[in-house]
Amino acid sequence: MKKKILALTMAALMSVGMLAGCGSSSGGNANAKYQVGVIQLVQHPALDAATKGFKDALKKELGNDVSIEVKNASGDTATCATIANTFVSSNKSLIMANATPALQAASQATADIPVLGTSVTDYATALDMKNWTGKTGTNVSGTSDLAPLNEQAAMVKELFPDAKNVGILYCNSEANSKFQADKVTAELEKLGYTVNAFTFSDSNDVANVTQNACDASDVLYIPTDNTAASCAENINNVALAAKKPIIAGEENICKGCGVATLSIDYYDLGYQTGVMAAQVLRDGKKPGDMEVQTATKFTKEYNESIVKELGITIPDGYEAIKKDK
Numbered sequence: 001m002k003k004k005i006l007a008l009t010m011a012a013l014m015s016v017g018m019l020a021g022c023g024s025s026s027g028g029n030a031n032a033k034y035q036v037g038v039i040q041l042v043q044h045p046a047l048d049a050a051t052k053g054f055k056d057a058l059k060k061e062l063g064n065d066v067s068i069e070v071k072n073a074s075g076d077t078a079t080c081a082t083i084a085n086t087f088v089s090s091n092k093s094l095i096m097a098n099a100t101p102a103l104q105a106a107s108q109a110t111a112d113i114p115v116l117g118t119s120v121t122d123y124a125t126a127l128d129m130k131n132w133t134g135k136t137g138t139n140v141s142g143t144s145d146l147a148p149l150n151e152q153a154a155m156v157k158e159l160f161p162d163a164k165n166v167g168i169l170y171c172n173s174e175a176n177s178k179f180q181a182d183k184v185t186a187e188l189e190k191l192g193y194t195v196n197a198f199t200f201s202d203s204n205d206v207a208n209v210t211q212n213a214c215d216a217s218d219v220l221y222i223p224t225d226n227t228a229a230s231c232a233e234n235i236n237n238v239a240l241a242a243k244k245p246i247i248a249g250e251e252n253i254c255k256g257c258g259v260a261t262l263s264i265d266y267y268d269l270g271y272q273t274g275v276m277a278a279q280v281l282r283d284g285k286k287p288g289d290m291e292v293q294t295a296t297k298f299t300k301e302y303n304e305s306i307v308k309e310l311g312i313t314i315p316d317g318y319e320a321i322k323k324d325k
Helices: 002-021 045-065 077-089 100-109 149-159 175-190 203-216 226-230 232-241 251-257 266-281 304-310
Strands: 034-040 066-072 094-098 115-120 140-144 165-171 194-200 219-222 246-248 260-263 299-302
Touching (some): 034 045, 034 077, 034 100, 034 266, 045 066, 045 094, 045 115, 045 266, 066 077, 077 094, 077 100, 094 266, 100 140, 100 175, 115 266, 140 266, 149 175, 149 246, 149 260, 165 175, 165 203, 165 226, 194 203, 203 219, 203 232, 226 232, 226 251, 232 251, 232 304, 246 251, 251 260
Parallel strands (some): 034 094, 094 115, 115 140, 165 194, 165 219, 219 246, 246 260
Antiparallel strands (some): 260 299
């Protein structure tokens, strides 16, 4: 009997653990007019800020008429699909997908429920759409976090004019990271740099790949890559020891391991997405008819502590990243 009770107890604990793994949180009552589900790929400051902005906008626009359920996939694409299917089964009014794998999972799970993405670099790449017009024509729209890649390449030239080799460091399972890497490579080559890609498949080989990139490069560039963002400390440990500077695609990667970035505010991006969601839910707009929106403000920023450690002089026009952001 004791063994049976123990087995039941263990099973219950495992069930609780599995639910906790999805990182679920609720933000309203089950009787609200609109039930919204949020799939967030992984917990890190940029995506957290986008989710917060989304929730704040929806609450401001719709008040008590909306209930928001957030589930975090802990970086696992299969879990994104599970969460998406759960939201479809519960007939959510709208799904917000935070990051590219979350958007891909949501768009594959339903062709009927409106889906809005945020923190997605390129929708054509994410959704494998040809002849991109700025609108999907489907149940999907949202906001893009793509900063001008030509300006990020120009930042490398501005800060490191004597460098010759640039290493692009990113996760090869993130389609939008490859998109950015290809685009910024072309821009860097126009500026006379030799560019090589160094890719990792997951967090387990980040340190080794970063070391290889440091050995072969004068400067590293990291796009808006979710795996890199979650492993920024490990990347910094390697790159700082090798005295190799990193230009990052967004602020939170730069804060963890970079020298400088041309960045956006992810809270504002999420807020834009929340306004779009209110237009879909309250006003009846169709996502397929809505242009994918981009950030409107870009800021040159630098990481004061790493700049000091590497002895780099930052020119005018850059802002120090606030430590409490």
